[in-house]
Amino acid sequence: MYQYDDYDRALVLERVAQFRDQVERFMGGQLSEEEFLPLRLQNGLYMQKHAYMLRVAIPYGTLSARQMRTLASIARDFDRGYGHFTTRQNLQFNWIELAQVPDILQRLAEVEMHAIQTSGNCVRNITTEAFAGVAGDEYLDPRPLAEILRQWSTINPEFLFLPRKFKIAICSAKQDRAAIMMHDIGLYLYRARNGEMLLRVIVGGGLGRTPILGLQIRDGLPWQHLLSYVEAVLRVYNRYGRRDNKYKARIKILVKALGIEAFAREVEEEWQHLRDGPAQLTEDEFQRVASAFVPPIYERLADTDLEYGSHLAESPAFARWVARNVHPHKVPGYTCVVLSTKPGPASPPGDVTGQQMEAVADWSEDYGFGEIRIAHEQNIVLPDVPKSRLFELWQRACEHGLGTANAGLLTDIIACPGGDFCALANARSIPITLAIQQRFDDLDYLHDLGDISLNISGCMNACGHHHIGNIGILGVDKNGSEWFQVTLGGAKGRDSALGKVIGPSFSAEEIPEVIERIIATFVRYRESDEPFVETLQRIGLEPFKERVYPKALEALA
Numbered sequence: 001m002y003q004y005d006d007y008d009r010a011l012v013l014e015r016v017a018q019f020r021d022q023v024e025r026f027m028g029g030q031l032s033e034e035e036f037l038p039l040r041l042q043n044g045l046y047m048q049k050h051a052y053m054l055r056v057a058i059p060y061g062t063l064s065a066r067q068m069r070t071l072a073s074i075a076r077d078f079d080r081g082y083g084h085f086t087t088r089q090n091l092q093f094n095w096i097e098l099a100q101v102p103d104i105l106q107r108l109a110e111v112e113m114h115a116i117q118t119s120g121n122c123v124r125n126i127t128t129e130a131f132a133g134v135a136g137d138e139y140l141d142p143r144p145l146a147e148i149l150r151q152w153s154t155i156n157p158e159f160l161f162l163p164r165k166f167k168i169a170i171c172s173a174k175q176d177r178a179a180i181m182m183h184d185i186g187l188y189l190y191r192a193r194n195g196e197m198l199l200r201v202i203v204g205g206g207l208g209r210t211p212i213l214g215l216q217i218r219d220g221l222p223w224q225h226l227l228s229y230v231e232a233v234l235r236v237y238n239r240y241g242r243r244d245n246k247y248k249a250r251i252k253i254l255v256k257a258l259g260i261e262a263f264a265r266e267v268e269e270e271w272q273h274l275r276d277g278p279a280q281l282t283e284d285e286f287q288r289v290a291s292a293f294v295p296p297i298y299e300r301l302a303d304t305d306l307e308y309g310s311h312l313a314e315s316p317a318f319a320r321w322v323a324r325n326v327h328p329h330k331v332p333g334y335t336c337v338v339l340s341t342k343p344g345p346a347s348p349p350g351d352v353t354g355q356q357m358e359a360v361a362d363w364s365e366d367y368g369f370g371e372i373r374i375a376h377e378q379n380i381v382l383p384d385v386p387k388s389r390l391f392e393l394w395q396r397a398c399e400h401g402l403g404t405a406n407a408g409l410l411t412d413i414i415a416c417p418g419g420d421f422c423a424l425a426n427a428r429s430i431p432i433t434l435a436i437q438q439r440f441d442d443l444d445y446l447h448d449l450g451d452i453s454l455n456i457s458g459c460m461n462a463c464g465h466h467h468i469g470n471i472g473i474l475g476v477d478k479n480g481s482e483w484f485q486v487t488l489g490g491a492k493g494r495d496s497a498l499g500k501v502i503g504p505s506f507s508a509e510e511i512p513e514v515i516e517r518i519i520a521t522f523v524r525y526r527e528s529d530e531p532f533v534e535t536l537q538r539i540g541l542e543p544f545k546e547r548v549y550p551k552a553l554e555a556l557a
Contacts, residue, residue, distance in 0.1 A: 001064055001371060002147050002292040004112040011155065012109045015116055019043050020102035027099065042122065042160070044115030045101060048421050052096040054104060055118040060128045060146040061089035061374040065361040068372055070111045072357035078104055083357070085341065085350040087414060087465055088167070089127050089374045090118055094421050116154060121162045123153035123234075127169045129177035130375035131336050133293060134383045136328030137174040140197060142189050144290040145226060146170050148281065151289075152227050159234050163241030164249040166234070167206075179376065181205050181214045181496040182468060184251045185233060189223070197223040203233055203263070204255030207462035211498045212252040217264040223286070225271075228279040232271035236263065296369040301333025301386055311391040320447060321394055321405035335387050339380040339402040342412050344441060345434040346401065349415045350378035359400045367393050376465075377414055379407065409446045410454055410519070411437045414465055418458030418475060419482070425458030427475025427482035432456055432511050439512040440519075449519065452532045455490070468492045470532050471518060472499040473511065484511050488518070488544060489536050497533075502545055514548055521547045 004012070019039070026036040040046075044055040056071070063071075071091055075083045078100050084092045096104070108114055117124060126149045133141045149168060153159065159166070171178035172189035180186025186202035199221040205214025221229055237251045240258075255263045312319045327336040339360065342349045352360075364372045364382055367389055373381035380402070385393060397403035406412045413436065416422065418429030433456055440446060455469030466472035472487035484506050487499030506514050521544050526535050536544070 001062055002059075002143075002289065008112070008151075009109075012112075012114045012116070015043070015114065015155075016102060016105045016109050019105060023098060023102055038120065041120040042117060043101075043105070044118035045096075045098075046119060047423070048094065049419075049423050050421070051094065052098055052101070053421065054093045054096045054101060054115055055086070056083075056091045056093070056108060056113060056115050057118050057125050058089050058091060058113075058374050059150050060126055060132065060143055061130055061376070062143070063372040063374065064111075065364045065370040065372065067111045067113055068357050068361040068364070070107060070113070072354040072361070074104055074107060075354035075357065081355075082351050082353045084348075084417060085352060085374050085378045085380070087376045087378060087416075087463060088118075088125055089130075089376055090125055091374075092417075094417065119165075120160075121164050121166075122160050123156070123162075123166045123168065125167075126150045126153070127167070127178060127183075127376065129171050129173065130373040130379075130381040131173075131177065131327060131383065132171075132373075133295070134329050134331075134334075134336055135173050135177075136330050138172060138330065139174075139191055140172040140189050141290075141293055142170045142172040142187075143293050144286060145187075145189060145223065147289050147292070148226065148286070149230070152230075152279075158231075159238065162234070162238055163243050164246060164251075166237070166251070168230070176493045176496075179465075179468065179492045179496070182207055182465070182492070183214065184237075185230060186214050187226075192220070199223060199226060199229075201229060201233075203267075204252045204260070206250050206252040207465060207467045208250070209247055209460045210250075210252065211462070211467040212256065213496055213498065214252075215255065215260045217260065217267060224281045225275055226281060228274040228277065229267075229271055231279060232267045232274055235270050236266045240266075295331075296384065298331045298334060298384070299386070301331075301388070303332040303387070305333075305388040308387050308390060315391075317405070318391055318394055320443065321403060322390065324405045324409065324447070325407045326390065329384070333387055335385050335390060337382045337385045337390070337393065338375070338407040339382065339397055340404040340406055340412065341379055341402070342406060342437070343401045343404045344411065344437045348417075348430045349413050349433060352380070356400050356402060359396070360402070363393060363396065377407075377412065379412075405443060406446060408451045408453070410440050410449060410452045410471075411446060413437065413454050413456060414469065415456040416458050416463035418456075422458060424461060425475060426460075426477040427458050427484065427508070429456045429458040429464060429475060432473060432475075432484065432508060435508075435512045436515055439516060449523070450529060450531055452519075452522075453490075453492075454515070465492075466490070467498050468496065469499065470536075471515065476505055478505070482508055484508065486511075486514060486518075486548075488541060489533065491533055500541060502541055503549055517547045518544055 170187040188200040201218040202214035368384035419425035457464035457466040468490040490499030
């Protein structure tokens with residue numbers, strides 16, 4: 001893991017002192033709400049329905065055991081005993097008192113964490129996949145370049161006041177588990193035949209009110225030009241992005257208005273002024289950062305373990321968990337483990353108690369090397385677990401409500417906090433999530449269905465990524481009441497797709513039955529073990545509409 005240097009420490013501590021002064025001046029009446037608003041937003045502090053919410057940055061989703069214990073202590077001492085992991089690989093505390101925020105930031109700084117730029121019209125948390133550095137299908141470890149981007153973008157004065165928020169993701173594996181097509185800039189890192197590290201640059205992706213898949217503007221970009229090329233993209237956006245209408249201010253709107261060819265020409269022209277300049281990365285600088293991501297000293301383990309095999313044979317529940325929640329590791333004898341934060345109606349997706357956080361911190365040391373990852377699906381990943389110790393870990397995870405065998409299944413729902421917390425939401429996401437999970441509580445049946453992603457957003461901001469769920473649910477307002485629009489066919493990864501609306505929206509009470517009818521249609525028309533999205537692509541939307549809207553179709557007839 002990356003460790004702060006003296007510059008990092010000084011910057012974060014100065015930021016804490018600065019914000020402490022700003023909070024004191026605001027509470028003392030020396031700053032108006034209008035003056036305080038941009039200051040608190042750039043320190044990750046929102047005012048929600050009931051209290052302040054503090055969003056803590058987890059760069060590229062990586063935490064140490066010590067950092068996780070600090071988050072647990074903040075949940076216990078300053079919140080209501082829990083935190084919420086988000087689709088941006090951050091953590092939100094939803095019940096914060098303003099006067100205590102500087103003390104929270106100070107506690108975070110002591111373990112090399114902060115909340116800088118987790119909000120506001122700036123470059124947000126740099127993200128990558130949760131299995132970076134250990135995935136069996138990885139080409140290169142993207143974390144050194146993600147860290148370089150983090151350092152470059154943090155309090156970069158040129159890009160602190162962009163037209164709108166700006167999100168960057170990077171991946172380097174056969175499977176795109178970082179959803180790079182959905183970002184303002186998506187970066188794909190690969191190695192050329194001669195061994196050189198190269199980048200494919202995708203721009204203009206995003207969800208929200210106008211969902212758009214990103215488009216490629218550059219391929220074969222040498223890694224040394226990463227910062228200068230990203231800077232060129234940001235400069236073009238900063239110059240031409242709209243500031244008169246926040247709904248049309250994202251880079252995706254600019255790319256669509258100009259056209260990808262014209263936008264690419266603008267970027268290339270701007271880049272000519274930047275390439276080979278001070279922003280060009282050197283081998284020494286790359287190695288300085290990359291040295292923090294040297295693999296741990298793994299034991300020489302056999303890839304086959306007799307006791308592990310016995311546990312699989314004797315415990316169907318354990319075997320089911322291994323099949324869904326354990327991923328291949330690049331080192332023989334090791335695995336990557338997904339700890340599900342979606343146990344069902346007992347807890348909203350992404351919510352983790354302080355006690356659970358402390359348990360995860362312990363497990364990361366007991367079964368690995370003290371490292372923890374947060375996935376954009378809102379789950380927790382332990383990246384280095386010996387296969388021989390999986391059964392023991394599974395038992396402990398089950399005791400703490402983190403051992404549900406549903407990773408990638410229908411109840412592994414991605415959901416924003418919705419109207420229970422967020423002032424922007426049109427509808428409540430959490431009750432819908434829990435109702436669906438309660439309806440589909442048979443794990444054997446879920447495993448028979450296979451991979452199905454279901455994503456829920458409480459408003460058009462799409463924090464639940466509903467557009468790219470195989471099944472997407474969006475909360476909408478109808479004359480002051482909560483209704484829900486359903487989309488089908490969304491997908492992330494290399495075969496990214498945006499879901500299509502199937503018809504009129506539904507009341508909250510109808511949604512569980514609607515999802516049940518959609519699943520029943522899938523089961524009826526599915527061939528062999530065909531995944532949901534393949535069945536949908538083969539038969540189209542009409543059979544699903546006929547099952548979901550039978551009365552409406554009868555009336556039309």
